Amino acid sequence: MTEVPWIEKYRPRKLSEIVNQNKAIEQVRAWVEAWLHGNPPKKKALILAGPPGTGKTTTVYALAHEYGFEVIELNASDERTYEKIERYVQAAYTMDILGKRRKLIFLDEADNIEPSGAREIAKLIDKARNPIIMSANHYWEVPREIRNRAQIVEYKRLTQRDIIKALVRILKREGKNVPKEVLYEIAKRANGDLRAAINDLQTVVTGGVEDAVEVLAYRDTEKSVFQALAQLFATDNAKRAKMAVLGVDMFPNELLQWIDENVPYVYYKPEDIARAYEAISRADIYLGRAQRTGNYGLWKYATDMMTAGVAVAGVKKKGFVKIYPPKTIKLLTESKEERSLRDSIIKKIMSEMHMAKPEAIETLRYLRVIFENNPDLAAHFVVFLDLSEKEVEFITGDKEKAKTIWAKSMNIEKKLKKEGELEARAREAERKVEEAKEEAIEAEEAEEELEEVKEEELTEEDLEEAEEEVEAVGKGEKSEKEKPKKGKQATLFDFLKK
Numbered sequence: 001m002t003e004v005p006w007i008e009k010y011r012p013r014k015l016s017e018i019v020n021q022n023k024a025i026e027q028v029r030a031w032v033e034a035w036l037h038g039n040p041p042k043k044k045a046l047i048l049a050g051p052p053g054t055g056k057t058t059t060v061y062a063l064a065h066e067y068g069f070e071v072i073e074l075n076a077s078d079e080r081t082y083e084k085i086e087r088y089v090q091a092a093y094t095m096d097i098l099g100k101r102r103k104l105i106f107l108d109e110a111d112n113i114e115p116s117g118a119r120e121i122a123k124l125i126d127k128a129r130n131p132i133i134m135s136a137n138h139y140w141e142v143p144r145e146i147r148n149r150a151q152i153v154e155y156k157r158l159t160q161r162d163i164i165k166a167l168v169r170i171l172k173r174e175g176k177n178v179p180k181e182v183l184y185e186i187a188k189r190a191n192g193d194l195r196a197a198i199n200d201l202q203t204v205v206t207g208g209v210e211d212a213v214e215v216l217a218y219r220d221t222e223k224s225v226f227q228a229l230a231q232l233f234a235t236d237n238a239k240r241a242k243m244a245v246l247g248v249d250m251f252p253n254e255l256l257q258w259i260d261e262n263v264p265y266v267y268y269k270p271e272d273i274a275r276a277y278e279a280i281s282r283a284d285i286y287l288g289r290a291q292r293t294g295n296y297g298l299w300k301y302a303t304d305m306m307t308a309g310v311a312v313a314g315v316k317k318k319g320f321v322k323i324y325p326p327k328t329i330k331l332l333t334e335s336k337e338e339r340s341l342r343d344s345i346i347k348k349i350m351s352e353m354h355m356a357k358p359e360a361i362e363t364l365r366y367l368r369v370i371f372e373n374n375p376d377l378a379a380h381f382v383v384f385l386d387l388s389e390k391e392v393e394f395i396t397g398d399k400e401k402a403k404t405i406w407a408k409s410m411n412i413e414k415k416l417k418k419e420g421e422l423e424a425r426a427r428e429a430e431r432k433v434e435e436a437k438e439e440a441i442e443a444e445e446a447e448e449e450l451e452e453v454k455e456e457e458l459t460e461e462d463l464e465e466a467e468e469e470v471e472a473v474g475k476g477e478k479s480e481k482e483k484p485k486k487g488k489q490a491t492l493f494d495f496l497k498k
């Protein structure tokens with residue numbers, strides 16, 4: 001599945017294969033031959049200076065290959081570089097005696113060396129018994145004490161012609177074809193950087209030439225972000241990762257979306273993906289806080305978290321990693337309909353499983369595995385998430401499998417419905433029994449009341465007596481019977497008295 005990056009696959013192995021840098025190559029050859037003839041050059045270090053992707057690193061490896069050196073590659077931003085160089089510089093002589101291969105020290109990004117490191121490296125150059133080659137995009141940013149001790153070799157920006165030639169050679173070897181206009185477009189946009197051009201070519205050929213225009217359109221405006229992300233995802237070093245995005249003309253929240261989109265394509269172990277998303281969501285929290293409080297100093301923490309935090313999250317896929325803009329990823333792999341299916345599934349996962357978006361995206365990946373291998377479990381998810389038939393098809397990516405899962409989910413649904421109906425019926429019956437019970441109790445109570453009323457019913461005698469009393473009251477006579485008899489007519493009398 002993972003493809004070797006073409007920039008590696010087609011990296012020239014011989015100095016003579018390096019395109020259009022003849023003068024530089026000549027200088028390098030002369031310098032290294034001086035070493036080998038036991039006559040180390042006055043300047044014991046070399047600085048290959050020039051734009052990115054023009055053959056500097058390639059030169060070092062081709063040189064080592066031709067002259068039998070082992071390359072010790074070190075990065076200037078690595079804090080332990082000094083220690084490492086010291087080890088190799090001092091060991092060099094002994095190793096020669098033991099007949100081991102000579103070591104060639106290659107220090108990348110010499111324009112990124114900090115002042116304290118520069119002094120140490122300068123001392124090491126003075127002590128060196130082995131060739132030290134450095135590379136830099138900006139010669140004048142290499143610390144002075146190092147520049148003074150090194151010979152400069154300039155690399156030219158490659159022409160569009162050089163680039164097209166190199167691309168055509170690769171296409172021939174791949175047995176692939178790309179329309180001429182696309183090739184010209186790639187060469188034009190590369191701006192002399194053959195690495196960028198080869199990467200573009202691989203993206204276009206792998207992603208389908210019909211999408212080339214979109215890809216290239218994005219690359220045009222977002223060129224630096226592509227490069228930055230490629231660097232970010234290529235390193236495990238926190239400092240390099242932070243540096244990778246320097247100079248990207250983008251607000252951190254936008255950058256976050258780019259990183260977010262590409263994480264699942266860079267990491268493959270679920271726990272690493274989770275760690276990367278953890279860093280992303282922490283970055284997101286900082287961004288939110290910056291927005292709310294107006295404290296934009298927090299942007300730095302957010303950016304560190306989304307770069308360094310993501311870069312050290314785990315083991316990355318080997319080989320060529322395509323970097324996609326937040327939307328192109330869908331453009332290339334999914335139609336409009338598929339995109340909306342994907343979004344609606346993610347929304348369902350978010351709401352039913354109470355997840356944030358990144359988690360939901362990750363869960364969708366798990367669902368794909370489940371849907372592929374376990375149709376029974378998949379069917380339960382279909383019911384649980386209330387997925388449509390189309391959504392099931394989208395997840396499985398296989399019509400037949402989707403049909404099986406869908407049928408199973410319908411069965412579960414039916415069973416649930418039946419259970420639901422039975423339950424509802426049982427509840428209704430229970431309710432009726434309760435009602436009947438209540439009615440019976442009410443009836444009983446009514447009867448009791450009736451009995452009581454019957455007991456209390458007034459006799460004709462009583463009425464007559466009452467009338468007499470009323471009359472008597474009217475006449476102001478005192479009645480003996482003013483005091484009501486317990487249990488008899490009390491209420492009636494009370495009422496009349498009022």
Ligand SMILES: Nc1ncnc2c1ncn2[C@@H]1O[C@H](COP(=O)(O)OP(=O)(O)OP(=O)(O)O)[C@@H](O)[C@H]1O
Binds near residue numbers: 008010011052058
């Ligand atoms: N002059 C060239 N001739 C042939 N291939 C080249 C040349 N320049 C670059 N390439 C291709 O581009 C890829 C990247 O080049 P390389 O690593 O040498 O760049 P670089 O100059 O070291 O860039 P950086 O400064 O970014 O490190 C190589 O693997 C190779 O395939």
